[in-house]
Amino acid sequence: MKKITIIIFLMLWSKTAVSQNDISIDGYYKNFSVVYDLPDYMKYFGFSEQDIIGAVSNKLRLNLFYNPKNCLSFVLNYNISSLVQDPALFKSQPLNVGINPYSYRFADIDSRLYPSEIDTDQSLGLFQNLDRANISISSNFCDVFIGRQAIAWGSARVINPTDVIAPYTFEELDTEDRIGVDAVRMRIPIGFMGEFDAGYVAGDDFKFDKSAVFLRGKFYTKETDLSLLLLGFRENLLAGLDVTRSIGGAGFWCEAAYVFVKALTDDDTREDENGYLRGTIGLDYNFGSKTYGFIEYHYNQAGSDKPGDYVSNSSKTAFIDGSVYLLGKHYLVPGLTYQFRPLIILNEQALFNITDQSMFLSTHI
Numbered sequence: 001m002k003k004i005t006i007i008i009f010l011m012l013w014s015k016t017a018v019s020q021n022d023i024s025i026d027g028y029y030k031n032f033s034v035v036y037d038l039p040d041y042m043k044y045f046g047f048s049e050q051d052i053i054g055a056v057s058n059k060l061r062l063n064l065f066y067n068p069k070n071c072l073s074f075v076l077n078y079n080i081s082s083l084v085q086d087p088a089l090f091k092s093q094p095l096n097v098g099i100n101p102y103s104y105r106f107a108d109i110d111s112r113l114y115p116s117e118i119d120t121d122q123s124l125g126l127f128q129n130l131d132r133a134n135i136s137i138s139s140n141f142c143d144v145f146i147g148r149q150a151i152a153w154g155s156a157r158v159i160n161p162t163d164v165i166a167p168y169t170f171e172e173l174d175t176e177d178r179i180g181v182d183a184v185r186m187r188i189p190i191g192f193m194g195e196f197d198a199g200y201v202a203g204d205d206f207k208f209d210k211s212a213v214f215l216r217g218k219f220y221t222k223e224t225d226l227s228l229l230l231l232g233f234r235e236n237l238l239a240g241l242d243v244t245r246s247i248g249g250a251g252f253w254c255e256a257a258y259v260f261v262k263a264l265t266d267d268d269t270r271e272d273e274n275g276y277l278r279g280t281i282g283l284d285y286n287f288g289s290k291t292y293g294f295i296e297y298h299y300n301q302a303g304s305d306k307p308g309d310y311v312s313n314s315s316k317t318a319f320i321d322g323s324v325y326l327l328g329k330h331y332l333v334p335g336l337t338y339q340f341r342p343l344i345i346l347n348e349q350a351l352f353n354i355t356d357q358s359m360f361l362s363t364h365i
Helices: 040-045 307-313
Strands: 002-020 023-037 052-069 072-085 112-114 124-138 143-149 181-190 194-201 212-221 224-233 236-247 250-260 276-286 291-300 330-341 344-353 358-364
Touching: 181 212
Parallel strands: 002 358
Antiparallel strands: 002 023, 023 052, 052 072, 072 124, 112 124, 124 143, 143 181, 181 194, 194 212, 212 224, 224 236, 236 250, 250 276, 276 291, 291 330, 330 344, 344 358
16 A cells, blocks of 8 residues: 655745734735555545645634633634535545544534535535634642643554544644643642642533543653552543653653553453553654754554454544554654755654555645
């Protein structure tokens, strides 16, 4: 299987449309043009047999920040976007097991503006997203965030085992702003560069089996950043570890998580499922002032080493609730960035499935 993605990235930025003392309004506009050269088997997922398909995405984001007092602030972000693409892309994506990053919201506005329902013959879609709506309260003891906000963890560059709330997949282009989720969060600074982090993330209608709670500690010792995470999500329990430090002139990270499936419920419908381990280890290095490279290895126990089991395996808890989207067990992810000019940067990444020798190549300019 061979997948080649050529991405032309253009961005126009407008900053500070309004700024008066305690209130500011700004935003940006982005355009992404994408060409997919898909493998033959994708015709079984609704794609035509043509060699190449494309997509054009336009996004406008408006940001409002209100800071009436030093200890109190309010943030509101709203996105509106258009997609012109092959109709099959509205129903399926090149990486077939998808993630719904909007599932941790207790209520939401209708995301689809046009068409009102999925139309398999429609190549145009208009969408909206209320991405941030939160209040933050700061004190000498802690910071408290209430409302729609970004919650993400993990030091790995591409695949983060501890990031299961609203992660991005490998082929996602617009990763500047993480998807907002509905949560109450408290962050307490501890010592030098340390932190205690706790919170509740609401799912649909605040249902326990759709929500999450977490405790996280971050510490700095012997020139090493260490994070420990305990996360209960959708009746599953995740224990996570994240270690980063410098080794010589290179950066090193090791991120791992073990999930105890349905450990927080008496429901025995998944009693035949075992827990699973996911881990990522990697290095990065700056080769001069213009070139940056990294490589990481990812182990996914939830996946399969038999390609014939990919489809049946994707119905397990890891893929339904655990934000796992890679179907294999062993992956290698190299990446290279070269800066031609301050605003012209070439990004090359590859996702190699070591087991079945497939790959997903991505070039960003």
